[in-house]
Amino acid sequence: MIGDVLLRRLQLIGELDDQDRRALLDIRGERRSLRPGEDCLMEGDRPTESVVVLAGLLQRYKLVPQGGRQVHAFYLAGETPSLETIPMEVMDNNLAAVSASEIGAISHAELNRVMEARPRVRMLIWRETLIQGAMFREWLTRNSRLLAHEQLAHFFCEMMTRARAAGVARGDSCELPISQQDLAEALGLAPVHVNRTLQILQASDLLSFRGGVLTVPDLDRLAEAAQFDPTYLHLAGPSGVRRPQ
Amino acid sequence: MNKKDRRRRPHLVVCADVSPRASMPRYFFNLHEADGIAEDPEGSEFPDILAARREAIAGARSIIKDGAGRGIVDLTGWIEVVDADGQPVLTVPFVEAVKLRLPG
Numbered sequence: 001m002i003g004d005v006l007l008r009r010l011q012l013i014g015e016l017d018d019q020d021r022r023a024l025l026d027i028r029g030e031r032r033s034l035r036p037g038e039d040c041l042m043e044g045d046r047p048t049e050s051v052v053v054l055a056g057l058l059q060r061y062k063l064v065p066q067g068g069r070q071v072h073a074f075y076l077a078g079e080t081p082s083l084e085t086i087p088m089e090v091m092d093n094n095l096a097a098v099s100a101s102e103i104g105a106i107s108h109a110e111l112n113r114v115m116e117a118r119p120r121v122r123m124l125i126w127r128e129t130l131i132q133g134a135m136f137r138e139w140l141t142r143n144s145r146l147l148a149h150e151q152l153a154h155f156f157c158e159m160m161t162r163a164r165a166a167g168v169a170r171g172d173s174c175e176l177p178i179s180q181q182d183l184a185e186a187l188g189l190a191p192v193h194v195n196r197t198l199q200i201l202q203a204s205d206l207l208s209f210r211g212g213v214l215t216v217p218d219l220d221r222l223a224e225a226a227q228f229d230p231t232y233l234h235l236a237g238p239s240g241v242r243r244p245q
Numbered sequence: 246m247n248k249k250d251r252r253r254r255p256h257l258v259v260c261a262d263v264s265p266r267a268s269m270p271r272y273f274f275n276l277h278e279a280d281g282i283a284e285d286p287e288g289s290e291f292p293d294i295l296a297a298r299r300e301a302i303a304g305a306r307s308i309i310k311d312g313a314g315r316g317i318v319d320l321t322g323w324i325e326v327v328d329a330d331g332q333p334v335l336t337v338p339f340v341e342a343v344k345l346r347l348p349g
Contacts, residue, residue: 147311148307191289191300192274192305193304193308196276
């Protein structure tokens, strides 16, 4: 189950052969539950395991000295938030559950064994951590360069695209159990501003976001409003060519 | 939430609820503008009404800044803060959220 989730994520970003797949499926790991808001990794921690999300939603954040937080990323079921802790010694940010979540923890020792035996797996794990970097760059650009309605539209485009890739979207909807406060902390906007902007987007039928469910009837149309280009997600088909949206 | 206390916990261990805002009153921030009202559907928790007022001011400034980015400074709106019982507890007009300096 845990190795299977890692395998599926890596196959979204590149090719693996049968032996690579078997090595990943042999990974056992340990399943754990997280309560809403519970920290999984914290600043200053020295992790000896990496995490895959089995169910729920995780977030990466940093506390701001004046109070409040900056959220840097959300992680859906099927995604792999902390592979960078394999080569990195100390956590410089926090990883926490947004809603009740299930995670799989895989020891670095086990991951290192697989990577030593299977160079292609090593390369894709490296690529995965670099994609996370590409996503942080996109979030920086979005938060500092786009208008509020474009920021929200961009954020929802990304989450819907990732939910589809991870196989957790249902039709044109996906579960996204975040509050407007969480959204505000991700976008660097005040919650009241997020609420107003969300209502404008909903009034124009670009999306609906209610009760923790995101619905995007026309992703292309939302992508246009958001100036969203999914290249930075580096989602590749088996041939390495980007999948059409 | 005390960061030092939290750090004592080993990572990846199930523990008690760590929600920082567990027992604080909830306030709702309804935005009133010329073209309509955006009601706050979920509210946020703050230790006291002063903190809620600071949040309302930050909200007004965030919206004013957004307008300025589009070339419009519109100070006609206001934020009405309502408590969990639906009672209005304070109002922050946009004009009170910023200091205006005009030429002349």
